[in-house]
Amino acid sequence: MRALRYHGPRQPLRLEDVPAPEPGPGDVIVRVTAAGLCHTELHFLSGLLDLGVHPLTLGHEIVGRVERVGEGVPLSRVGERVIVYYYAGCGQCPECLRGDENLCAAPRAEHGFFTDGGFAERVRAPARNAVPLPDAVSDADAAPIGCGVTTAVHAARLARVALGDWVVVYGAGGVGFGLVQVARLQGARVIAVGRSEAKLAKARELGAEAVVRAGAEDVAARVRAITGGRGADVVFELVATRETMDASVKALGKRGRLVFVGYSEDAFQVHPIQLVVNEQVVTASVGNTLAELRLAVDLVAQGRVRTVVDRTLPLERFQDAIDSLQAGRLVGRAVLVP
Ligand SMILES: NC(=O)c1ccc[n+]([C@@H]2O[C@H](COP(=O)([O-])OP(=O)(O)OC[C@H]3O[C@@H](n4cnc5c(N)ncnc54)[C@H](OP(=O)(O)O)[C@@H]3O)[C@@H](O)[C@H]2O)c1
Ligand SMILES: [Zn+2]
Ligand SMILES: [Zn+2]
Known part of the structure; x- marks a missing residue:
């Protein structure tokens, strides 16, 4: 064969x-x-x-x-x-x-x-x-x-996405489109982040309430603005380059959960003091x-x-x-x- x-x-x-x-x-x-x-x-x-x-x-x-x-x-x-x-x-x-x-x-x-x-x-x-x-x-x-969909189901479950949570889906692609929809089903308000207009339009069609154009906008500042200054309850990282990880960390609110699903060649860096004073959690989801x-x-x-x-x-x-x-x-x- x-x-x-x-x-x-x-x-x-x-x-x-x-x-x-x-x-x-x-x-x-x-x-x-x-x-x-x-x-x-x-x-x-x-x-x-x-x-x-x-x-x-x-x-x-x-x-x-x-x-x-x-x-x-x-x-x-x-x-x-x-x-x-x-x-x-x-x-x-x-x-x-x-x-x-x-x-x-x-x-x-x-x-x-x-x-x-x-x-x-x-x-x-x-x-x-x-x-x-x-x-x-x-x-x-x-x-x-x-x-695509099953990974989203798993990640959203691990992140304990809850009613009213602000959820950022960082990377509007195969898994991201699943996450937008699953997070919505769990009662979250979803912000999709991407670079391409077409993918962000699709994310909106699938239930994202707001979209942020990476590259053209300051992602963390936009997420803070959209969430009334609070920051996100959950950020799903589907890109995980140095640049996106920095923005993800900055976009995270108090007791926010940063969930790695994607990865790149770049390593993750965060000062523990940010996690400590905000009681934030960094976690990951596989399969x-x-x-x-x-x-x-x-x-x-x-x-x-x-x-x-x-x-x-x-x-x-x-x-x-x-x-x-x-x-x-x-x-x-x-x-x-x-
Ligand atoms: N943990 C697991 O179990 C699991 C399962 C499946 C996949 N993964 C991993 O998860 C990641 C995503 O997989 P996928 O299949 O969804 O990939 P994908 O279809 O390529 O989607 C990723 C999206 O991220 C966007 N993106 C890329 N660079 C960006 C940037 N700098 N800022 C904002 N958006 C950016 C791209 O859209 P734009 O054109 O808009 O940039 C792309 O559509 C990969 O690393 C993959 O290996 C993990
Ligand atoms: Zn896969
Ligand atoms: Zn076993």
Whole structure:
């Protein structure tokens, strides 16, 4: 089958012929019909994120049909439309027992990270990771649920976004569009920060009450002004460069929570005195749980959260998708169709 292979940092992705996966006991083989491109793929390509596993098929926003099942999996699952939960925890550790598979220290798989992912015609996954998709959501629209929306659900939960909170979404992109909507559903008033007009317009359409144009405006000063001088209760950092982290810290109000979701090559610096006198919290969010993926699917199926797909491209046009993401030309996700 055809698969888009990662060969390590600063190496181009290559479309190659590889053996199709065979299902082991408890597995399903999913014929992939849509796979979203996340900004994390750019971190793999630059080497900022290097798990040392390659060659590897990337892609962790995976939608398709169950094509085959392994021993112990009901044949009735063949043909099911599914979205793949990309973590497979060990199932035994305290984190897994709590359902926090994203924090498992000895995961069995992480599709698109150190286990083959969705930029291929087929992917093998444990049957429990293949979550049924309702007919209401198309394959392409469903793909960004797998990380974009689910990561937002997880981060908003960890940040304890509450009724009336002022929430800044710093970085209006794939995950940011999810966060705007999820924070709104939790009763927050949302300020989206970005550089591109088109993305800020989309953030407004999705429920942001105010938008701030980074580069053209002083982000922290604008957030303070919008919040009546109080500053934000929560800032979600989806960019995390030196410049944006400085602005995020300055925009934070008393007992504000700064939540890192994104990262860059830059390190974070803050003087503890600011945190102390304002009782502020710096925290972070990684991935999501299986329960959160199921919730995210429900939210999209009910129309309470929308995914944003800029374009759908055949797998062989992957470079176009990567270049467009890198150049900031995408409003939402590019989805590849193998
Ligand atoms: N923790 C996790 O579990 C997790 C999960 C998924 C992704 N991530 C990470 O989260 C980050 C965001 O991912 P994503 O897929 O949402 O990326 P994305 O689609 O590229 O969105 C990021 C957005 O940030 C904006 N931006 C860039 N530089 C900016 C600046 N200086 N000021 C203001 N806005 C700026 C860009 O829009 P403009 O054109 O407006 O600049 C871009 O659309 C990445 O670092 C990714 O690796 C983490
Ligand atoms: Zn992702
Ligand atoms: Zn575990």
